[in-house]
Amino acid sequence: xxxxxxxxxxxxxxxxxxxxxxxxxxxxxxxxxxxxxxxxxxxxxxxxxxxxxxxxxxxxxxxxxxxxxxxxxxxxxxxxxxxxxxxxxxxxxxxxxxxxxxxxxxxxxxxxxxxxxxxxxxxxxxxxxxxxxxxxxxxxxxxxxxxxxxxxxxxxxxxxxxx
Amino acid sequence: xxxxxxxxxxxxxxxxxxxxxxxxxxxxxxxxxxxxxxxxxxxxxxxxxxxxxxxxxxxxxxxxxxxxxxxxxxxxxxxxxxxxxxxxxxxxxxxxxxxxxxxxxxxxxxxxxxxxxxxxxxxxxxxxxxxxxxxxxxxxxxxxxxxxxxxxxxxxxxxxxxx
DNA sequence: CATATAATGAAAATGATTTTCAATATCAAC
DNA sequence: GTTGATATTGAAAATCATTTTCATTATATG
Ligand SMILES: [Mn+2]
Ligand SMILES: [Mn+2]
Ligand SMILES: [Zn+2]
Ligand SMILES: [Zn+2]
Numbered sequence: 430x431x432x433x434x435x436x437x438x439x440x441x442x443x444x445x446x447x448x449x450x451x452x453x454x455x456x457x458x459x460x461x462x463x464x465x466x467x468x469x470x471x472x473x474x475x476x477x478x479x480x481x482x483x484x485x486x487x488x489x490x491x492x493x494x495x496x497x498x499x500x501x502x503x504x505x506x507x508x509x510x511x512x513x514x515x516x517x518x519x520x521x522x523x524x525x526x527x528x529x530x531x532x533x534x535x536x537x538x539x540x541x542x543x544x545x546x547x548x549x550x551x552x553x554x555x556x557x558x559x560x561x562x563x564x565x566x567x568x569x570x571x572x573x574x575x576x577x578x579x580x581x582x583x584x585x586x587x588x589x590x591x592x
Numbered sequence: 593x594x595x596x597x598x599x600x601x602x603x604x605x606x607x608x609x610x611x612x613x614x615x616x617x618x619x620x621x622x623x624x625x626x627x628x629x630x631x632x633x634x635x636x637x638x639x640x641x642x643x644x645x646x647x648x649x650x651x652x653x654x655x656x657x658x659x660x661x662x663x664x665x666x667x668x669x670x671x672x673x674x675x676x677x678x679x680x681x682x683x684x685x686x687x688x689x690x691x692x693x694x695x696x697x698x699x700x701x702x703x704x705x706x707x708x709x710x711x712x713x714x715x716x717x718x719x720x721x722x723x724x725x726x727x728x729x730x731x732x733x734x735x736x737x738x739x740x741x742x743x744x745x746x747x748x749x750x751x752x753x754x755x
Numbered sequence: 756c757a758t759a760t761a762a763t764g765a766a767a768a769t770g771a772t773t774t775t776c777a778a779t780a781t782c783a784a785c
Numbered sequence: 786g787t788t789g790a791t792a793t794t795g796a797a798a799a800t801c802a803t804t805t806t807c808a809t810t811a812t813a814t815g
Pocket of ligand 1: 558
């Protein structure tokens with residue numbers, strides 16, 4: 430296929446997404462779970478709190494360990510079950526990367542992208558890109574109908590560079 | 593963090609990467625394996641051929657099934673072992689996506705990006721983007737040192753739209 | 756408080772991948 | 786071509802993450 434000379438990409442407002450507080454996030458998620466008919470339990474609170482407080486992405490095993498500090502009897506099974514529900518409701522999302530795809534982080538509203546620390550798992554979200562024209566161009570060249578895209582950056586956060 | 597108004601992204605030569613022939617690819621990979629001190633065996637040939645011929649990404653299980661047509665006694669273990677070596681040598685790469693991260697496709701030379709059919713696994717590679725300035729801007733905003741990025745598009749290929 | 760039932764954790768089951776190991780195939784040296 | 790060192794093999798067992806099963810417990814509601 431021939432090379433075309435476009436200037437497809439236009440990034441108008443790149444912006445690192447600012448976080449709401451952990452407490453606020455936790456309260457919101459628990460209320461949301463309850464609204465959907467789910468019950469509020471110690472196990473759920475423990476997992477939700479751990480995720481809401483996290484600065485970095487966490488695996489089920491991470492959450493099991495952290496969550497047990499809050500709720501002694503927490504079972505790994507409940508971690509999986511809570512993650513499943515939070516993901517369904519769009520409150521958390523899986524983090525994919527070269528080092529693995531089994532960690533979760535709290536999701537932001539709307540479409541956005543991730544900057545991931547390959548050492549500690551810290552995630553910064555950003556948004557403001559506009560790949561509409563670019564997507565249209567790719568569709569024309571390839572014959573695909575495009576539904577979704579991922580734009581992700583990997584590196585070392587400030588802390589991990591220092592250490 | 594404050595919003596900045598840049599025009600970071602500059603796509604100068606988007607281009608769908610053209611393939612070399614399957615036979616050529618297979619010959620090249622086998623020679624490369626041999627150069628690195630690995631022996632040429634029926635099991636390896638079967639897996640290499642299956643990957644070199646593939647138009648779509650394949651899992652270990654896919655390769656086991658396809659490879660057994662060429663080499664009757666092929667074991668699933670050898671599929672995993674061959675994939676491991678091909679990945680080390682940069683000849684194949686894993687395809688990550690919303691639907692899973694366990695499929696492989698032959699890698700292209702140099703840095704490039706993927707357009708993946710969510711129905712059949714077909715993958716088109718493209719290159720020509722230039723995210724250097726964009727990356728530098730993100731580094732400045734975030735304090736990260738960025739090593740790598742993924743830009744991937746997901747959708748339906750022409751065939752799967754028709755079906 | 757009583758009740759219906761959603762949610763729980765332990766244990767078993769599953770599924771993918773890795774390890775172990777004795778047998779075999781490859782390749783370099785003769 | 787034969788030989789021999791050893792890389793590679795597949796079967797079976799082991800491991801690891803995740804899911805399912807199930808009897809018990811906790812939650813929400815009246
Ligand atoms: Mn985007
Ligand atoms: Mn790129
Ligand atoms: Zn870090
Ligand atoms: Zn397709």
